[in-house]
Amino acid sequence: MQRLSGWQVQWRVVDALVYRELRTRVSDVKGGFLGVLVQPLGLVAIWVIFLSSINAHRGGSLNVVLFLGSGTVLFTVFSQIAARSITAMEANEALLFYKPVKPIDTVIARTITETGLYTCCLLVICIGTWVVLDKVYMSNLGLFFFTIILAACIGFSTGLIFMTASHLMPAFKQAAFWIPRILWFLSGVPFQYWVFPPSTRIFFVWNPLMHIIELNRKSMSDDYFTPDANLEYAAVCSICLLTASLCFYYNNERKLLTL
Amino acid sequence: MIEVRNLTKSFYYQGKKATIFKNLSFKIHTGESIAILGANGAGKSTLLRILGGIDLPDSGTIHTNSTISWPVGLVGGFQGSLTGRENVTFVSRIYSEKRKVPEKVRYVEEFAELGVYFDRPFKTYSSGMRSRVTFGLSMAFDFDVYLIDEVTAAGDQRFREKSKRLLMERKKVADFLMVDHNLWGLKLHCDRAFILDGGKIEEFNDLDEAVALHTERLLATPPQRGIEE
Numbered sequence: 001m002q003r004l005s006g007w008q009v010q011w012r013v014v015d016a017l018v019y020r021e022l023r024t025r026v027s028d029v030k031g032g033f034l035g036v037l038v039q040p041l042g043l044v045a046i047w048v049i050f051l052s053s054i055n056a057h058r059g060g061s062l063n064v065v066l067f068l069g070s071g072t073v074l075f076t077v078f079s080q081i082a083a084r085s086i087t088a089m090e091a092n093e094a095l096l097f098y099k100p101v102k103p104i105d106t107v108i109a110r111t112i113t114e115t116g117l118y119t120c121c122l123l124v125i126c127i128g129t130w131v132v133l134d135k136v137y138m139s140n141l142g143l144f145f146f147t148i149i150l151a152a153c154i155g156f157s158t159g160l161i162f163m164t165a166s167h168l169m170p171a172f173k174q175a176a177f178w179i180p181r182i183l184w185f186l187s188g189v190p191f192q193y194w195v196f197p198p199s200t201r202i203f204f205v206w207n208p209l210m211h212i213i214e215l216n217r218k219s220m221s222d223d224y225f226t227p228d229a230n231l232e233y234a235a236v237c238s239i240c241l242l243t244a245s246l247c248f249y250y251n252n253e254r255k256l257l258t259l
Numbered sequence: 260m261i262e263v264r265n266l267t268k269s270f271y272y273q274g275k276k277a278t279i280f281k282n283l284s285f286k287i288h289t290g291e292s293i294a295i296l297g298a299n300g301a302g303k304s305t306l307l308r309i310l311g312g313i314d315l316p317d318s319g320t321i322h323t324n325s326t327i328s329w330p331v332g333l334v335g336g337f338q339g340s341l342t343g344r345e346n347v348t349f350v351s352r353i354y355s356e357k358r359k360v361p362e363k364v365r366y367v368e369e370f371a372e373l374g375v376y377f378d379r380p381f382k383t384y385s386s387g388m389r390s391r392v393t394f395g396l397s398m399a400f401d402f403d404v405y406l407i408d409e410v411t412a413a414g415d416q417r418f419r420e421k422s423k424r425l426l427m428e429r430k431k432v433a434d435f436l437m438v439d440h441n442l443w444g445l446k447l448h449c450d451r452a453f454i455l456d457g458g459k460i461e462e463f464n465d466l467d468e469a470v471a472l473h474t475e476r477l478l479a480t481p482p483q484r485g486i487e488e
Contacts (some may be wrong), residue, residue, distance in 0.1 A: 009353075016352035022339065024456050095338030098329060099312030105337055258315050 009100045017109030020095065025113075040076065040145050041121045047072040051190040062221040066137055069125040070130045071189035077148065078155040078209055079180035080114045081107075085159025086166050086176050089256065096257070103167075103256045104249055107159050115152040124147070126220070130194070135252055143219035147212045153238045154208060157245035164252050187213055201228070208237035261287045261310065261327070261404065266319035268305055280306050280458040287352075289325065289403075292435040294466060296444035297455035301404075303438040304330070306455065307406045310427070310436065325403035331409035334389045334406045339382030343373060343392050344371040346381055347399075347473035351408075354400050363399045390414045394422055398429065405429065423447075442470050 004012070025036045048068045088106040095101050130136045138144065158179075167174040186207045191213075193204035204210050205228050214229035263285050269278040279302040289292055295303045298306055301470045307330045308314040310321065329336060344364060351363040368377050371391040376384065382393070394410055410422060423444075426435075436459045439445050445452070445466070452469030456476065463469035 012353050015357075016349050019352060020341065020349050023341060024338075067375070092338070094336055094338050095349065097313055097333070098350065098353060253313060 010105070012102050013102075014108050014112065017092065017095070017101070017105055020092070020164075021109050022112040032117065033226060036119065037120055037124070040117050043127065044069060044072050044121055047190075062217055063133065063137060064222045065127055065129050066126065066220055067071065067217060068190065068219065069122060069129075071121040071187070071213050072171065073125070074148065074151045074213045074216055075184060075187050075189045076116045076211065077115055077151045078158070079154030079184070080118070081111050081152065082158040082162055082180055084110050084114065085156075086173055089163055089167060103163065103253065104160065107156060107163055107190045111152055111156040114155070115148065119145075119148055135257060137220045139222040140219040143215060146224045146231075147216040147234075150212045150234055150238050151209065151216075153213070153242055157238070157241040160249050161243040164249050164256065167250060167256050168174050183207065185208060186210065188214065192226070204228075208234045208241075211237075219226070260324055262322040263310075264320050264322075266306075266309065266321070267310060267317045269316075269317055274347075275372070278458055278459070283459060283460050285453065285462060287404075287434070287436070288432065290429065291451055292437065292449045292468070294449035295436060295438045295455060296445075296452055296469060297408040298477060301455045302332050302458070303455055304333075307408050307436065307438060308333075311406050314366055316457045324402075327404040328397055328400070330406045330408040331394060332390075332408040334386075334393050337381045337389070337393070340380055340381055343371070343377045343381055343384070347392065347396055350396055350401070350473045366399045367395040371399070380488065387400070387418065389416045392417055394418075396427075398425055402433060406438060407435055407439070409439055442474070446466060448468065 022036070025039075031038065048065060050062060052067050054199040089103045090108050091094070092101075093226045095106075124152065126137070130246045132146065162179075164174075166176060186204055186208040188204060192195075193210060210232040211229050211231070215231055215234065216225040218226055218229060220223045263283060266283040267278065269276050271277075298301045305314065309316050310331045311326060312327070313329065313335075317331065336350070336475070338349070341349070347364050347367045348360060351360040355363055371377065371388070373388055373391065375385075376388060377392075381389070388412075391414060394414075397405065407426075408424075411458075412420070421434045426448060435448050437445055437449055449466055450464050451461045452473075454463065454473055454476075456471055461469075464470075
């Protein structure tokens with residue numbers, strides 16, 4: 001049998017786990033890959049319709065569908081990765097039978113799968129809106145994709161912490177499901193945070209997800225007004241959270257494999 | 260070559276620690292196949308799981324320059340919701356190049372002879388069907404050392420004959436570490452033996468002597484399972 005480097009093994013394991021994630025999703029729905037795409041797209045559509053109907057949006061110069069679609073998709077990237085990572089190890093427990101597969105790989109695979117699916121959803125929403133309005137809303141394509149990567153990075157880090165903590169303290173699992181729900185309000189998904197009194201800003205500006213979502217909206221429309229959004233802050237928070245989650249995981253990996 | 264030094268493994272249950280084995284040390288040279296003998300619960304499968312990398316020891320080291328299989332015969336590595344084909348594809352993607360994946364899947368499909376069941380969820384398989392896929396998958400890859408756990412006891416007569424032939428063929432190019440209560444099967448494939456008893460290991464160069472002693476001990480006294488602390 002051919003000997004491989006650590007990176008080659010890592011690549012093969014993640015590739016196989018992404019395949020397994022997609023196969024599970026595909027076998028759960030009809031219509032193959034399109035069926036898989038319809039599921040998150042439906043989720044996004046429901047949120048957009050609901051939030052539009054209660055007039056929750058404050059989209060400014062940005063089209064309302066793009067405003068809500070951007071917030072919903074980016075937050076869902078984060079929350080789905082974080083929430084699904086809690087159960088990632090249990091769901092893939094049988095596959096940890098193979099020596100090269102480690103618990104962190106299950107979270108990496110879920111991050112790639114969810115990010116890929118929801119990025120496709122956001123692109124479908126964007127293209128659909130451009131076609132209907134006969135106008136292209138996109139001023140900074142690099143920022144658009146970078147913010148998605150940052151949301152995925154925060155989702156991965158949170159998911160890794162959730163998975164490790166839930167395994168060490170099963171009671172944490174219940175609390176972990178509530179954290180994304182609380183963050184939903186603090187991320188400015190259905191509204192712009194600055195319409196609230198200035199004294200409430202402190203509840204929003206600490207949250208890197210709020211910065212990421214606002215910057216994603218700004219990447220679609222240059223004149224989109226967002227006073228506090230800061231790319232450096234969002235990137236530094238993502239890197240710090242990633243580092244902390246990796247340290248937490250590596251210090252407890254042995255316990256995850258032997259408990 | 261596999262060199263094990265001071266391997267200790269214990270489990271906790273309801274606050275009580277039970278040591279399965281303590282400070283095991285042994286060396287297996289390339290070209291020799293070993294039978295691991297011991298009563299139920301002596302720690303044979305645990306030792307194979309540790310050598311296969313599925314479980315971790317409390318302490319001790321394992322040095323090897325060989326590729327070691329997962330324990331052949333254990334059906335733990337399959338996701339119930341995926342079909343046999345999908346499970347085999349998953350493992351093949353890890354252990355072989357992408358372009359060789361269809362070849363591996365075909366090999367297992369032909370070996371397992373499950374027909375349409377190969378495309379049905381693994382959780383719907385009977386134990387015999389599971390054994391066929393598990394064994395076929397293990398043999399689809401060329402490991403230097405195969406960890407074989409009770410494989411000759413599974414499946415119907417046709418499967419057992421087929422597995423026996425395949426093991427004989429593979430024995431020409433690979434080594435085995437075998438756990439089996441079918442002592443005849445061990446004699447067929449192994450050169451030396453270890454007896455795992457009371458958390459300690461005894462090495463025997465003469466397989467017949469080891470089998471005779473193991474049988475005598477089994478019949479004479481109740482087995483000692485681990486060391487409770």
